[in-house]
Amino acid sequence: MWVVATAGHVDHGKSTLVRALTGMEPDRWAEERRRGMTIDLGFAWTTLPSGGTVAFVDVPGHERFVPNMLAGVSPVPAALVVVGADEGWMPQSAEHLAALDALGVSYGLLAVTRADLADPGPALARARQELAATSLGEVEAVPVSGTTGAGLAELRDALERLVARLPAPALDAPVRLWVDRSFTIRGSGTVVTGTLGGGRLRVGDQLELAATGEPVRVRGVHSLNAARVEVDAVARVAVNLRGVSRDRVARGDALLSPGRFRLTDLLDVRLAGDPAADLPATLTLHVGSAAVPARVRPLGPDTVRLRLARPLPLLIGDRALLRDPGRHHVAGGVTVLDVDPPPLGRRGAAAARAGVLARLDGRPDLAGELRRRRLVRGGDLTRMGVPVTAAPVAGDWLADPDHWRDLGRCLTEEVVRYAREHPLEPGVPVDVLRQRLALSDRALVEALLRPPLRLRSGRVTAAAADALPEPVARAVDRVRAEYGDRPLQAPEAHRLADLGLGPREIGAAVRAGALLRLAENVVLLPGALDDAVRVLARLPQPFTLSAARQALDTTRRVAVPLLELLDRRGATRRLPDDAREVVAPPG
Numbered sequence: 243m244w245v246v247a248t249a250g251h252v253d254h255g256k257s258t259l260v261r262a263l264t265g266m267e268p269d270r271w272a273e274e275r276r277r278g279m280t281i282d283l284g285f286a287w288t289t290l291p292s293g294g295t296v297a298f299v300d301v302p303g304h305e306r307f308v309p310n311m312l313a314g315v316s317p318v319p320a321a322l323v324v325v326g327a328d329e330g331w332m333p334q335s336a337e338h339l340a341a342l343d344a345l346g347v348s349y350g351l352l353a354v355t356r357a358d359l360a361d362p363g364p365a366l367a368r369a370r371q372e373l374a375a376t377s378l379g380e381v382e383a384v385p386v387s388g389t390t391g392a393g394l395a396e397l398r399d400a401l402e403r404l405v406a407r408l409p410a411p412a413l414d415a416p417v418r419l420w421v422d423r424s425f426t427i428r429g430s431g432t433v434v435t436g437t438l439g440g441g442r443l444r445v446g447d448q449l450e451l452a453a454t455g456e457p458v459r460v461r462g463v464h465s466l467n468a469a470r471v472e473v474d475a476v477a478r479v480a481v482n483l484r485g486v487s488r489d490r491v492a493r494g495d496a497l498l499s500p501g502r503f504r505l506t507d508l509l510d511v512r513l514a515g516d517p518a519a520d521l522p523a524t525l526t527l528h529v530g531s532a533a534v535p536a537r538v539r540p541l542g543p544d545t546v547r548l549r550l551a552r553p554l555p556l557l558i559g560d561r562a563l564l565r566d567p568g569r570h571h572v573a574g575g576v577t578v579l580d581v582d583p584p585p586l587g588r589r590g591a592a593a594a595r596a597g598v599l600a601r602l603d604g605r606p607d608l609a610g611e612l613r614r615r616r617l618v619r620g621g622d623l624t625r626m627g628v629p630v631t632a633a634p635v636a637g638d639w640l641a642d643p644d645h646w647r648d649l650g651r652c653l654t655e656e657v658v659r660y661a662r663e664h665p666l667e668p669g670v671p672v673d674v675l676r677q678r679l680a681l682s683d684r685a686l687v688e689a690l691l692r693p694p695l696r697l698r699s700g701r702v703t704a705a706a707a708d709a710l711p712e713p714v715a716r717a718v719d720r721v722r723a724e725y726g727d728r729p730l731q732a733p734e735a736h737r738l739a740d741l742g743l744g745p746r747e748i749g750a751a752v753r754a755g756a757l758l759r760l761a762e763n764v765v766l767l768p769g770a771l772d773d774a775v776r777v778l779a780r781l782p783q784p785f786t787l788s789a790a791r792q793a794l795d796t797t798r799r800v801a802v803p804l805l806e807l808l809d810r811r812g813a814t815r816r817l818p819d820d821a822r823e824v825v826a827p828p829g
């Protein structure tokens with residue numbers, strides 16, 4: 243299905259043309275029929291010769307109802323511009339066209355109606371010229387009469403060519419269905435309608451209401467008056483909602499894929515064209531079917547910050563328009579540049595922000611967002627409309643590569659500084675680092691660690707002895723705890739095995755200076771040598787092996803290799819009678 247919205251001045255024959263094309267009545271209200279004037283949006287559809295279906299959103303032309311017109315047009319990608327041959331180009335011809343241009347609608351057709359009443363030539367020439375200067379550009383133009391039916395076949399052919407050019411919708415996109423009508427059906431409950439511009443709706447889907455965030459379930463979906471199990475974009479849809487009363491949802495609200503949008507009441511936008519320098523301080527922002535008062539704060543020559551009276555589910559790149567309701571005047575088209583802009587507290591912040599915005603164009607740009615935000619959750623970027631294609635640095639966190647490198651450097655500096663400030667502590671608590679680096683998640687600190695930095699018991703250290711694999715470090719800790727007060731008792735071989743200290747682990751611990759190896763399976767804590775020399779120095783010199791063993795309160799298994807090691811290191815000397823003496827007691 244394709245969806246096309248009408249546009250044009252009051253009474254130029256939009257509804258008559260839709261009626262002639264579809265055989266359906268777009269003016270739904272008794273009041274509309276009594277007054278012969280469209281007040282609110284109308285919906286009708288027809289099958290084209292090729293078999294495709296075109297649904298029309300028929301809009302009111304009267305200047306009082308322009309907000310209704312905008313609610314219908316905004317989510318629709320193509321327009322049928324209607325100009326009466328007899329009256330020609332009129333104020334709402336211009337205002338509707340300005341709205342289409344502001345929204346960036348670039349697919350359209352021109353129908354010059356009431357061609358049975360006047361020569362369509364002049365109106366057609368003028369309208370074409372007006373359209374050519376907008377996002378619609380050069381369009382096909384067809385003179386028609388809704389009354390006599392002249393030109394309708396040509397118009398259908400032109401519609402066929404128009405829809406063939408429309409871009410394919412993104413079916414994997416999240417659903418954002420702007421509600422343009424809501425009503426109750428007895429026995430079914432609340433129904434909302436809208437133009438599904440992207441994604442897919444299924445019976446049973448869980449969605450959420452933008453205005454309140456409350457979850458709703460799709461009880462039924464109708465399209466073209468028929469019940470469906472599933473509807474793909476683009477389509478006009480009527481969605482029957484479970485669990486929501488009619489007064490909770492209205493035009494301007496939206497049904498959203500849960501968790502896929504963020505609501506914002508603060509956004510930075512670019513104004514299209516030549517924005518008036520004296521933009522009013524308050525305007526109405528029209529986006530989707532919503533119309534929300536917005537306070538305008540100029541930033542750059544064509545960029546402003548908008549503060550909305552209520553938050554909306556907006557994405558980077560969304561098109562919208564600002565209108566001055568008092569002056570019936572489209573103040574400008576808007577492209578959303580940022581839906582989560584930084585506050586402008588400091589002096590000069592506004593000017594700096596204008597400089598940043600000058601380089602943005604509303605096309606989601608992951609690298610740019612990372613550069614500006616430095617560290618951001620992938621989910622937050624997706625909810626802004628930025629596709630995430632980069633790998634996270636930790637959890638769901640993405641980082642600008644330069645910033646991440648800087649953080650790694652700062653982390654090392656902080657670890658060194660902390661060690662200087664707290665020499666007796668075994669490293670920096672992770673949370674202290676998290677605070678010093680102003681990070682919001684401990685996982686980021688842990689992801690920044692590179693050798694020789696390592697994490698142990700919630701602290702980060704850079705000491706070489708700590709550069710042991712975690713299980714070995716733990717086993718050495720146990721040895722320290724069990725033998726720290728009797729350093730010359732070497733753990734038995736079976737105890738080493740129990741602790742997981744095999745030859746390889748012992749090798750690593752010895753290399754890191756965490757253990758001292760006297761012989762195969764005979765290890766001591768590193769301080770043991772100095773202790774031993776101190777004890778031996780107090781013996782009458784020279785001393786025998788047996789005297790040494792007793793003084794050291796240890797076994798031959800330790801004493802023999804220990805004395806040999808001390809000999810090799812020059813701390814003791816072995817005399818010809820196998821007695822020994824201490825050469826240089828430790829200071």
Ligand SMILES: Nc1nc2c(ncn2[C@@H]2O[C@H](COP(=O)(O)OP(=O)(O)OP(=O)(O)O)[C@@H](O)[C@H]2O)c(=O)[nH]1
Pocket residue numbers: 250251252253254255256257258259278279280281301302303304355356357358359386387388389390
């Ligand atoms: N002779 C003639 N009359 C037409 C034609 N199209 C519309 N009309 C008449 O023009 C009047 C307005 O037509 P509508 O279709 O209601 O115009 P509209 O553009 O929908 O008006 P709004 O919705 O109020 O903006 C009606 O009386 C129609 O019968 C046409 O092609 N020829």
Ligand SMILES: [Mg+2]
Pocket residue numbers: 256257258279280300301302303
């Ligand atoms: Mg009408």
